[in-house]
Amino acid sequence: MSLSKPSAQQRISTFDEFVRLADYSLMDTLNADPDATGDGNDHRARQVFSGHFVPVTPTPLPDPEYVTHSSTFFNELGLSDELVNDPKFCQVFSGDISAAHKPMRKIGWAVGYALSIYGTEYTHQCPFGTGNGYGDGRAISVFEGVFKGQRWEMQLKGGGTTPYCRDADGRAVLRSSVREFLAQEYMHALGVPTTRSLTLYVSKSETVARPWYSQDSYSTDPDIMVDNPVAISTRVAPSFLRVGQLELFARRVRGNTHPRALEELRMIVSHLIDREYQNDINQDLVFADQVVELAKLFRRRLTSLVANWQRIGYCQGNYNSDNCATGGFTLDYGPFGFCEIFDPGFQPWTGGGEHFSFFNQPTAAEANYHMFWTAVRPLLAKDAEALKQLDQIRHGFAEAMQKQIQKMWAAKLGLTDYHPKIVQGLMQLLTKSEVDYTIFFRELSHVPENISALKKSFYRKNSQQLDEQWQSWLKNWHDLVIKGGHLAEISAKMKQINPKYAWREWLIVPAYQQATRGDYTLVRELQEVLSSPYDEQSQRVEDKYYRLKPEAFFNVGGVSHYSCSS
Ligand SMILES: Nc1ncnc2c1ncn2[C@@H]1O[C@H](COP(=O)(O)OP(=O)(O)OP(=O)(O)O)[C@@H](O)[C@H]1O
Numbered sequence: 395m396s397l398s399k400p401s402a403q404q405r406i407s408t409f410d411e412f413v414r415l416a417d418y419s420l421m422d423t424l425n426a427d428p429d430a431t432g433d434g435n436d437h438r439a440r441q442v443f444s445g446h447f448v449p450v451t452p453t454p455l456p457d458p459e460y461v462t463h464s465s466t467f468f469n470e471l472g473l474s475d476e477l478v479n480d481p482k483f484c485q486v487f488s489g490d491i492s493a494a495h496k497p498m499r500k501i502g503w504a505v506g507y508a509l510s511i512y513g514t515e516y517t518h519q520c521p522f523g524t525g526n527g528y529g530d531g532r533a534i535s536v537f538e539g540v541f542k543g544q545r546w547e548m549q550l551k552g553g554g555t556t557p558y559c560r561d562a563d564g565r566a567v568l569r570s571s572v573r574e575f576l577a578q579e580y581m582h583a584l585g586v587p588t589t590r591s592l593t594l595y596v597s598k599s600e601t602v603a604r605p606w607y608s609q610d611s612y613s614t615d616p617d618i619m620v621d622n623p624v625a626i627s628t629r630v631a632p633s634f635l636r637v638g639q640l641e642l643f644a645r646r647v648r649g650n651t652h653p654r655a656l657e658e659l660r661m662i663v664s665h666l667i668d669r670e671y672q673n674d675i676n677q678d679l680v681f682a683d684q685v686v687e688l689a690k691l692f693r694r695r696l697t698s699l700v701a702n703w704q705r706i707g708y709c710q711g712n713y714n715s716d717n718c719a720t721g722g723f724t725l726d727y728g729p730f731g732f733c734e735i736f737d738p739g740f741q742p743w744t745g746g747g748e749h750f751s752f753f754n755q756p757t758a759a760e761a762n763y764h765m766f767w768t769a770v771r772p773l774l775a776k777d778a779e780a781l782k783q784l785d786q787i788r789h790g791f792a793e794a795m796q797k798q799i800q801k802m803w804a805a806k807l808g809l810t811d812y813h814p815k816i817v818q819g820l821m822q823l824l825t826k827s828e829v830d831y832t833i834f835f836r837e838l839s840h841v842p843e844n845i846s847a848l849k850k851s852f853y854r855k856n857s858q859q860l861d862e863q864w865q866s867w868l869k870n871w872h873d874l875v876i877k878g879g880h881l882a883e884i885s886a887k888m889k890q891i892n893p894k895y896a897w898r899e900w901l902i903v904p905a906y907q908q909a910t911r912g913d914y915t916l917v918r919e920l921q922e923v924l925s926s927p928y929d930e931q932s933q934r935v936e937d938k939y940y941r942l943k944p945e946a947f948f949n950v951g952g953v954s955h956y957s958c959s960s
């Protein structure tokens with residue numbers, strides 16, 4: 395019997411059809427850790443000295459239960475929703491890949507990476523103090539394949555321990571998995587590049603304890619240990635290559651730790667170009683020139699990404715180099731949050747500090763870009779001209795970032811050009827008043843002439859003086875907008891840039907709490923609402939979701955801030 399690949403029109407509805415799309419570029423072109431057991435049963439924390447990946451199998455969830463999948467993303471991949479009814483599909487994506495069959499493999503992989511925080515290299519996070527134990531501790535890729543001409547990697551998060559687990563349990567709890575699952579698809583719906591969500595399963599019998607907050611606690615740090623069911627969410631991306639990963643190989647070159655170090659660095663960078671920049675970089679160019687192109691394109695993607703984050707109120711929270719995807723998309727929804735009351739210093743993660751706060755993300759991104767630049771430099775050591783170009787690209791980061799931010803502000807305000815006075819004036823007023831970031835810009839998208847139209851976005855009544863300042867700013871802005879063309883068109887455009895529906899943590903909390911009790915209604919409702927954030931949606935949805943944060947949730951642990959994200 396010949397196993398032909400399903401045609402473009404056909405939707406894949408069985409696991410047997412699904413596996414036929416398997417195509418393993420990473421495992422087939424990069425180096426496996428020579429010390430790995432090879433059978434995938436390599437689950438204990440240990441040092442990894444060389445190679446690009448460790449073959450490892452996930453640890454299945456006991457008594458798995460289906461929570462949800464992303465219908466939107468299934469559709470993009472050409473998968474039918476029926477696929478989730480196939481027991482073998484459920485088995486694999488809840489962590490038991492023994493059901494895999496050719497051409498899919500019964501083995502997955504985890505990768506090592508290095509860590510830099512805000513441009514400073516760290517090794518002490520690794521239990522061995524060497525950096526050789528740091529990498530995917532609970533993320534295991536299990537599939538790589540080509541769907542409708544596009545290559546995707548599928549990775550289980552919370553799929554059990556790997557050699558990089560640093561003696562932790564390799565698990566993710568349902569709470570963080572629901573958040574990551576919903577956030578990825580919300581980000582995509584907002585038009586912001588991101589890892590995607592495929593499926594979410596929970597165990598009906600295994601729980602792990604994590605530090606968390608008691609009900610209505612105002613504590614900064616968690617004040618109790620809470621048992622939460624373990625879950626596996628599968629996230630999907632063209633690759634999961636991180637800046638920290640390039641750094642790991644570059645550090646090995648610098649330390650001359652083994653004879654293949656420079657070659658392994660070259661291989662991983664070449665693999666990155668292939669996985670993330672194939673359509674943009676001509677791979678017939680000499681390698682040094684490809685690296686220069688890569689630096690240019692990554693800078694463009696990264697600066698645009700961070701401008702988008704500011705546009706929609708997102709704070710990554712922990713923008714280390716190991717959470718910075720070299721494909722230029724959002725990765726690792728752990729300590730993230732979305733700003734409700736506008737605050738440039740917004741940072742929901744208590745461990746994150748000011749340097750990773752909302753408006754400091756351009757600088758944090760530059761620090762990550764700096765580490766990327768440092769990591770690829772050794773590859774150009776013999777090509778002075780290419781090196782010079784690479785250095786110029788690095789030095790142009792701040793200017794490129796600023797341009798993207800200005801472009802974003804102009805678009806957010808419905809203007810054709812950036813007007814520094816308008817934006818600065820607005821920033822001052824937003825900071826002086828207490829304004830809901832999403833509601834404000836959505837109401838502004840109606841292009842009102844009077845400040846009263848914006849009142850529903852204010853948390854407090856303004857003084858008369860402040861109202862007058864607002865009115866004067868609004869008039870100046872309005873005068874500029876009308877110069878730009880047809881108001882109805884400008885308003886429609888602004889509504890495609892300023893979402894109506896925000897991620898409001900106090901509306902997410904009940905969903906994961908309910909899910910913990912086995913009821914997934916709210917999770918699915920949120921999936922629905924957050925999949926069309928720019929649409930008006932029904933009155934019922936508007937009444938429930940287009941609202942200021944209630945007073946009762948201010949400063950509450952687990953809602954307004956959190957210190958544990960796993
Ligand atoms: N429960 C756990 N067991 C094993 N390793 C863990 C666990 N929690 C976190 N880690 C590892 O600790 C490191 C830092 O954690 P962080 O919260 O940034 O990552 P994460 O959310 O697990 O991963 P990712 O960046 O893959 O989304 C990561 O390398 C991660 O794999």
Ligand SMILES: [Mg+2]
Binds near residue numbers: 716717726
């Ligand atoms: Mg991480």
